[in-house]
Amino acid sequence: MHTESNAVVEIANPTDAAGVYLWDIGTDTVFSDSAAAEAFGFAADVAKGGMPISMYLERMHPDDLPRVAEAIRDAIVSGGPYQEEYRVCHPDGAVIEVLAVGSCFKNQDGEPFQYAGLLFPKEVSPGAETSIRQLCLMAYELAQKDGKVEVAEKLVEILVSLGRQQFEERIPAAACRH
CATH class of the missing domain: 1.20.58 (Methane Monooxygenase Hydroxylase; Chain G, domain 1)
Known part of the structure; x- marks a missing residue:
């Protein structure tokens, strides 16, 4: 399982700005490439090796977290696509906006297995x-x-x-x- 997750993360980004992420639901581990890690303010090598999803959720803006968590849950339950815009709070106080798209994959028994997607930092000029x-x-x-x-x-x-x-x-x- 671990090697499958890492193989997906190694895929090159379609653009320099887009990040790739994969959540192994069974182990509750998110693997991401350097662009997704940077969007959340994590070290690329640590994120590529896998981190609990809770660490990513802790970086989401508290006003956005309930909506995003519900959308993720709905995508897992329905198997439908996911698309949400939200803010990420970095430890240095910086806040960036991102657009995340993804989908949940289910195993042969119909159980949620993996969740994969792309993360696009939005260009926002500071006010x-x-x-x-x-x-x-x-x-x-x-x-x-x-x-x-x-x-x-x-x-x-x-x-x-x-x-x-x-x-x-x-x-x-x-x-x-x-």
Whole structure:
């Protein structure tokens, strides 16, 4: 089974931007090529060797996860095609949009066996709000580094007002006052 999964991952991408993934449902392991790994912010060698699907789901934007999980479940149950757009949250705070298409394959007994597909990062030009958030986060990190506690606290307030949730993992809990 493991070698079959790796063989599928070795297929060359139809374009440089598209990523290939294969989920071995029985072992709950997702194998992906370097483009799919990059879209989720994973090291290519680790993703190619297989990772639990939960690691991919943890990177999905929390607002998109319920819809995407339901669409995956529906594709597995029905055997029909899957197509969803969603956001992926990288550990560095970057958020990218992707389009995923796939299909579930069933074994001779009609049981879900493997799920394979393609992942296309969407070209999204960052808006002004994203740029402000990124600059504020960089300014916060500089203020922390330079010991400017009051400035860092003000930047936390600004980031919170912008609705930035992902920055909290890079900021000490004591600095966050909600």
